[in-house]
Amino acid sequence: MSGLVAIVVLVGALALLNLLLTFGVVRRLREHTELLADRVPASSPEPPSLPVGRRVSAFRGATTGGEPLTHDSWPGDTLVAFVSPDCGPCRERVPSLVETARLWPGGRQATMVVVIAGPDASTEYAELLSPVARVVVEPPGGPVAAAFGVAAFPLFGVVDRSGRVLRSTLEPSTLLLQDAAQA
Template identity: 40%
Template sequence: MSVLWAALAIVFVICLLNLVLTIAVIRRLREHTELLNRGGGQHPGQEEITLPAGSRVGEFSAVTVDDRTLTREDLRPGMLVAFFSPRCPTCEEEKPAFIRYASGLPGGPDQVIAVLLGTPEELAGLREELGEVARIVIEPDVDGAMSTAFALRGYPAFCLMGQDGVLQVTGFRVDVLPDSVAL
């Protein structure tokens, strides 16, 4: 009989340990989801979502969906570069403000680049929505040429260009961008 009680005690301890570990994993997943919903874990005072303002964008060569090659030399002052993913709730929240902002830029879609991260199939709707206000570049993930050049660490990300490929303003919300852009 004592062997039975010992076995039951061991099973009870294992079940209790399993429950504690499961609760810890659930808490961690909630924290992780919360960070992702805030734009890739971006918090004030922490690491930038891209290179910080004042940094020069790295060299890159990317091709738009209409077969135009883009390099760092194509980044003009006042140009807006944005990064979106279809799997990002914050991207969906910021999309209307981005479209309004990009629509008001002088120069139209030639002054805006939207880098979409994902497969062409999952990006079809986003590509159509943003194609009216921006030139579109599709990259499979954050290891793409433009994502690497901008040191992308999360999305959405909005970058306003200054002189010589230097970032003037960066952030994960459209409201960090100035109301008017001096060209």
């Protein structure tokens, strides 16, 4: 019986020691969290965007329908979009992009969507967007995305006839609101 009491006391002591060590670790983690919070700037970096005011570099491409597309082929203020089927936020915004493109002044000719993916992965987006936009499919780092300086997705913007980025956003429907406000 005394052996059983000794084992229970030993297990109890080990449990108490484990509890004290756990509290010590939690306390140190809180201290480290506070120290790291003081070192990291409070403001988060700017979200990715098309640089407003930047002129798009020269490029040559073709739409999924075979239409040639260059930096000189914009009829006026053109809605541009960069999306990827592998991107969760892109999937969320594609319905809004389709509706924005459908309502965009200038219609399909004044709307360009660049789908960053391989030919097989881009089929769904190309079929969905082709009725309302000129769709370009290219691999990551392709000529159109490179000309715009795109490094993240989704991105939406408006480019004027000369190739200067007028507006940029992460939500396509806001471009319609901005366009109406400027009219």
